[in-house]
Amino acid sequence: MKRFLLLLTIFTMPVCGLMGQDRSGAPYFCNVPGTILEYIRTTAEGDVKWFHTMKIGSTSKNADTTCIDYTSHILNHKRKPYYGDEPAKLSASITQGKVTLNVAESVVAIFRTILPSGVTITSSGGESSLPSDLAPGDILPDIYASVKALGLTMRITVTERKVLRTETISTPAGKFSCLVIRERKVEKGMGRNRHTVADTWYAKGIGMVRHDTYDTDLKLITSEVLTEVHQ
Structure with a gap:
């Protein structure tokens, strides 16, 4: 469960875009199929915690909305699967420059990589949007999500x-x-409670470039940075 909670934050971060392109009008996400982003997460002491690969899959257009399928896979410091052999399958949408993901649905995607196929998993809430015209001082809406599986419930709040x-x-x-966006996250249920603060650096057309997680006293726990973008 500890590993799952650590993964959840990253799986719900907007990501991607191609290097060397004019990104001034781009959203905080990637819509280029086949693009791969490589990240490394380290502890406060500098030890490698995991290697994280995200890959953009297919895109489709519906009116003014672009739907994007992508995957996320994490390997431990020995490059062995951190949680499951198969990547988590995720999705996002972009409408007029605004990226929308769903925290609850991302949790479900992770569960499907570690639970038997016959297990019923339900979710509610969790929508998270990141407009392209944000500026320092802007406040984003709170996020409330819940997921149920195996008779247990996990609740996530991001405030x-x-x-x-900039x-x-x-x-x-x-x-x-x-x-740079700061948020406070509380995860409760399924055997673990966790309360953290995170700062995330987003670049237009790229998405997440760096993600630092702190305890409630703002002591650094981990830092994840983008190391490579390729196709």
């Missing part, structure tokens, strides 16, 4: 979502002009 600043940062994948 105090605020755009802190910042240009460098990672092994390159240099990015980013918007």
Whole structure:
């Protein structure tokens, strides 16, 4: 369960885009099929916790909305599957520059990689949107989600979502002009309670570039950075 909760944050982050393109009008997501993003997550001490690969699959258009299928797969520091042999299958949509994902549906996708195929999994709530015209000081809506499986319920709340600043940062994948968003997350149920604060750096056309997780005293727990973008 601890591993699952750590994965949940990353699976619900907008990601991707191609390097070297004009991204000024792009959303905080990728719509280029076949694009692969590589991340490395380290502990506060600098030890590798996992290697994270995200791949953009097919896209489809419905009126003014683009629907995107993508996968996420995580390997431990020894490059062995962290939670399941198969990648989690996820989806997102983009409407007029706004990226929308669903936290609850992402939880269900993760469960499907680790639970038997016959297990019933239900979810409610969880919609999360990230407009392309955000600016420092903007406040994003709270997120409330729940998922039920095997007679147990997990509840996730994401609150105090605020755009802190703009910042240009460098990672092994390159240099990015980013918007930094802070949020507070509480996960309860299924044998574990967790309360964290996270800062995430988003670049237009790329999505998540860096994700730092802290405890409630703002002591760094882990940091995940984009290391490569390729096709």
